[in-house]
Amino acid sequence: MRRMAALLAAAAVFGTGTACGIADAGENSVTGKDALVIGVNADQPGLGERRGDGSYQGFDVDIATEIAVRLGVARADVTFKKVTSATREKMIQDGDVDLVVASYSVTPERKVKVAFAGPYYVAHQDILVRQSDAGKIRGIDDLKGRRLCEVPGSVSFPRVHDEQGVAALPVEADGYAGCLTDLTDGALDAVSTDDLILAGLAAKASGSGRRLTIVNAPFTDEPYGVGIRKGDVEGCEAVNKAITEMYQDGAAQRLLGKWFRPAGLKVATTVPQFEGCV
CATH class of the missing domain: 3.40.190.10 (Periplasmic binding protein-like II)
Structure with a gap:
């Protein structure tokens, strides 16, 4: 039903003479999808790791699942796909994944190629x-x-x-x-x-x-963003809303504690400052 609504809305915009690019952006937004493919790491214990049975586990995997559910996608309709530091941008651009949640630091160079929601956490x-x-x-x-x-x-x-x-x-x-x-x-x-x-x-x-x-001698801030296709402002704002809700209802803090407190790492528990959806 959401996909049908998105198509009808796009058709209405097109009919009024608005640029095709705007209609296309709404039609392809992650907010109009009943299933999502999310890119995650496969070799980062605690964040994104592929298990022997082919499933994935880790903080990023749990964060990705929470975001999908809050976007209205059932857990059973979330598919995880392996990404690497070298392939993340291209997989978003090519449509191989809808989102990337993979210890993906927001940088000016990366923002030229893809957009970012969040960050959902600031590492160091x-x-x-x-x-x-x-x-x-x-x-x-x-x-x-x-x-x-x-x-x-x-x-x-x-x-x-x-x-x-x-x-x-x-x-x-x-x-x-x-x-x-x-x-x-x-x-x-x-x-x-x-x-x-x-x-x-x-x-x-x-x-x-x-x-x-x-060593416990941090020297940078690394804002972990959710990679998303450039132009999907609606989707970016929806993901930001989901992240905010996760910090407000304690889900983010629970997941941070689950994955990192046993290792003795002191984690931040307040919602990070968002980058903005442009």
Whole structure:
């Protein structure tokens, strides 16, 4: 019924001589869909991780589900699809996914290609090291000359090397699961990315008897936005409303506690300042 209403509304606008682009934007908005395909990470424990049965779990997955339900889509009609740091923008632009909820930091460069609702959380970039190296790496300056994981498409390594001017040595990995393996195996000295990702990696390593620690020296703000097709202002505003409701009724705080308090990470529990739907 919602899809039919959206089509009728679009037809009415077209009939009055309004530009086709406006009608097309309303017709394709996520608010007019009875099912949603949402892009999530598959290799970030605690945020987005694919399990052996093919299903996904994590904070981002739960946030995505909550948003979909509040948009009027049944849980059974939500499909998750794997995205990576390198593929997120193209998958939104090509229509492979309707939304992306994947530790997706809002940046000016990304906003040229896609739009963002939210953010639904503001993380902070920090550093993860082996516990035995905690005394040697206490902050970002200590990464000079050390092997640091680099994930293609992620802004985390450039934040250290380019923005902060720290001459860390890049060691490329396909994703943060690869970074974790390299760190525990001794092929890396550190992993630097958002603290929520680091908390999930540390928790997974501890389950295998590997002792890792977060340095607790944050040096950036990383607003996690919901990626959405450019031009879908109606959808963006609807997602923002859903996020606001989640903080008002305690759903966001519950999910943050579920996924990150066991790792000892202190999380913010107030609704972030939205970027604006333009």
